[in-house]
Amino acid sequence: MTMTMKVYEVDRHGNTVRVVQPEAEVVPLERPEATDRFPTCECAQCKERS
Numbered sequence: 001m002t003m004t005m006k007v008y009e010v011d012r013h014g015n016t017v018r019v020v021q022p023e024a025e026v027v028p029l030e031r032p033e034a035t036d037r038f039p040t041c042e043c044a045q046c047k048e049r050s
Contacts, residue, residue, distance in 0.1 A: 005024055
């Protein structure tokens, strides 16, 4: 079974909405990893610090 996902960016006032990633089909994991931690950040700033 596939799901459809679309990513938006909204300003803090909720006035401006911009599509960051158009609609795309994604396949959910059969059994997601059970954890209470957030995944490691992959942004450019955090990668530089590593």
